[in-house]
Amino acid sequence: MSKLRLATAWLGGCSGCHMSLLDLGELLVELADRIELVYGPLVDAKQFPEQVDLALIEGAVANLENLELLQQIRRNSRLLVSFGDCAITGNVTSLRNVFKVDDLLTSVYQAGPGSLPRSGEDGDVLPELLPRVLPLHQVVEVDAFIPGCPPDPERILAAITAVLNGEPVMLGEDQRTFG
Amino acid sequence: MPAITLTINNELFSARKEQTILEIAREHGVDIPTLCHFEGLEAMGGCRLCLVELQGSPRPVPACITKAAEGMVVTTHSDKLIEYRKMLVELLLAERTHTCSICVQNNNCELQALAAKLGIDHVRFDYLHQQLPMDASRERFALDHNRCVLCLRCVRVCDAVEGAHTWDVRGRGSTSRVVADLDRPWGSSTSCTDCGKCVQLCPTGALYKKGATVGEMKKERSFLNRILERRRLAAQGRSL
Secondary structure (H helix, E strand, C coil): CCCEEEEEEECECCCHHHHHHHCCCCHHHHHCCCEEEEECCCCCCCCCCCCEEEEEEECEEEEHHHHHHHHHHHHHEEEEEEECHHHHHCHHHHHHHHCCHHHHHHHHHCCCCCCCCCCCCCCCCCCCEEEEEECHHHCCCCCEEECCCCCCHHHHHHHHHHHHCCCCCCCCHHHCCCC | CCEEEEEECCEEEEEECCCEHHHHHHHCCCCCCCCCCCCCCCCCCCCCCCEEEECCCCCCEECCCCECCCCCEEECCCHHHHHHHHHHHHHHHHHCCCCHHHCCCCCCCHHHHHHHHCCCCCCCCCCCCCCCCEECCCCCEEEEHHHCCCCCHHHHHHHHHHCCCCEEEECCHHHCEEEECCCECHHHCCCCCCCCHHHHHCCCCCEEECCCCHHHCCCCCHHHHHHHHHHHHHHCCCCC
């Protein structure tokens, strides 16, 4: 039996969801028999690969780079899962939506204590911020949701197990709370 | 009180006249979700989560304020009602800023639990991202309008139980806001007795007791200063 091709991605989030994934601990060793991790912050692939079975996407869509990567992930993945509250609701990442982007950069980097990041002036290196941070399902079609900030390892395991068994990802009431 | 007979979800129940559909349903273990309702407070029909269908009625009615009548035929969980309830809670989540992860009420919130219960794992509407003020001017309690769902339990308990009627509502529709003493800072309210009933009945983190958040965990060391100073001097062979 061929292994499930799993990709993860880290958009506008804190990587806490990936930490929770690692918190599966020894279970990861068991999963490794049935899963091949083909892309994500935990592996060294530079390009998002073709024919991914399951993509767990952490973080909200906050900038152009997030947007382009997410669209590519959608094209190349059979199942795309919003992984954690930032991906689902915008969560902490979207708290900046009460400000205009220009006001935000000014208040942080000019009026605030910090100085502009080195590439800040030319805009070539740092990706441009979107006017509003968006949850994934407002950008692409999303197949399932794993809520939580971060989602407990049990929730992640339940979702991956469902996919491995060819079943729809349907978390129970106690596993789908936000926060 | 005269008895009546009505049908709820194809089952016949007898009830007392004057009872609401919600009371009868709950007496018989039929679970109709509610948010603004609180046992012992006057029912308001505000949140619309308890909407049920009545045979012969062109539109659904709120079970909490609709009295049962002889021969009534009630449906509490049609596909349409289930979908309406989900939409209502999703709209609440989209309207103000209910970011659970940074809320004082996280994991102890009726709105959060209700969303999970109704099967809401994402919100289909655009978030409004309003920036509403907070009122932390009261010594022991605070009000965060961003978390308020306008259930008005606070208004009702303050009026009917405490008898203070500190709380009321300003504005209309989604711009409504709970206000203290005709819209003064809560800290300057002279009618508020600091009883905390509103805080206890609030279903979300809109009304909360200060000191509950991480940033507020202040150390109170002043009582130790004199003792430590005495020890410091004693170590140097001196006295106060």
